[in-house]
Amino acid sequence: MRAAIQPGEDETAKAQRRRLTRRLVAVQEEQRLRLSRELHDDLGQMLASVALELHSIRADSAELDARLARAAQLVDQLSTRVHDAAWSLRPADLDRLGLRASVEDLASMLCAQLGIPCDVDLEALSRPLEPEVALTLYRIAQEALTNIGKHARPSRVSVTAHIWDKRLRLTVEDNGDGFDGDVAPGSRHLGLAGMKERLALIGGELTVETAKGKGTAIYADVPLPD
Template sequence: MRAGIDTRESDTSKSRRRRLARRLIAVQEEQCRRLSRELHDDLGQMLASVALELHGIRAGSPEQGERLTRAAMLVDQLSARVHAAAWNLRPADLDHLGLRACVEDLAAMLCAQLDIPCDMDLEALSRPLAPEIALTLYRVAQEALTNIGKHAQPRRASVTAHICDRRLRLTIEDDGRGFDADATLGSRALGLAGMRERLALIGGELSIETARGRGTTLYADVPLFADMPLTD
């Protein structure tokens, strides 16, 4: 009898922690959305105005002209970084264009950056998904593709999605260096832990197949309908 009571208390405690964690993620995402909008709308517009002013100034000497050109280039570079930071915080297209378009953009940008081919089959992401599922899969794809860009040194990559038995699987694969999952430390380990936690909160799972020199395949499996909404 006592053991049964302890188990129920443990389950209740776990349920409360899960609800608290989900609310925390929701708050964090709202903060990211607001900061992204401020970066794009306020700082982005100010930088664009400064760039226009610099381009419109007529230099009095060749030396001044060179300095103005360099200043304009720096402003343009800063503007691009602000835009990228705003996108990473919260892509506006996720709300308007949907998950498929955003994941395709992430993969295309990575492969263009690395100058490698990328196979994509993301038709399954075109279907309507619960907002928390779409957001979680986007964050997983973002983290996984960022890791490929930082660590993998691949010759090719692929991003696919399929539906089976009322679950959706997102697969991200590369033929790069691979890694020892058990011995991974630092930011990559934190990133993997974060992906697992996010997926667990919507009833999903993360699995990874990798070995040094043999590439990496990441699987993110989620239910098509979240079993626990973000509200109480």
């Protein structure tokens, strides 16, 4: 005989799963922070020391000087990559400067790399937010802008935040290639799924508007406390 399902059991199970998932996300972010610090503080400093030594060495021949210069250049490039990797894992600015400055940096870096204009209005992100909410919105902006850089080929990008009806909305838009939401899922779709899951954990919601050749708009809405 099948056991009767008591009212509320489904909701209780869902709540337990949400708590477990949030804890897993928190653990993941703690690991990201630890790895970021190790990359930046330990490996980054070691590479900086090696680069300094290489730049100061002068050999007895032009050939060796050229090889040392090349080695120093490679170490400099590696240092830059280590810094970028540490920053993407857990940007120091998020803890030091806050969400607004961190998202502005993300948008500025992308638009500088693409050589395109960037419209930024993130005053709404200056208000105090729970650390979990701030981190989630940062990750949404990071994933959305990464997708733009990889896939969109836009001539303009817009990143804005506004408060309406007791909700905070972060919007990332581009006028690039867009995509067909009906096609088989690819890497971008997996990224969107991850954004939706992250937002759901804090009671938020993700909306995507896109079409082939029509650009893409991503709206991340999170509730604000009364």
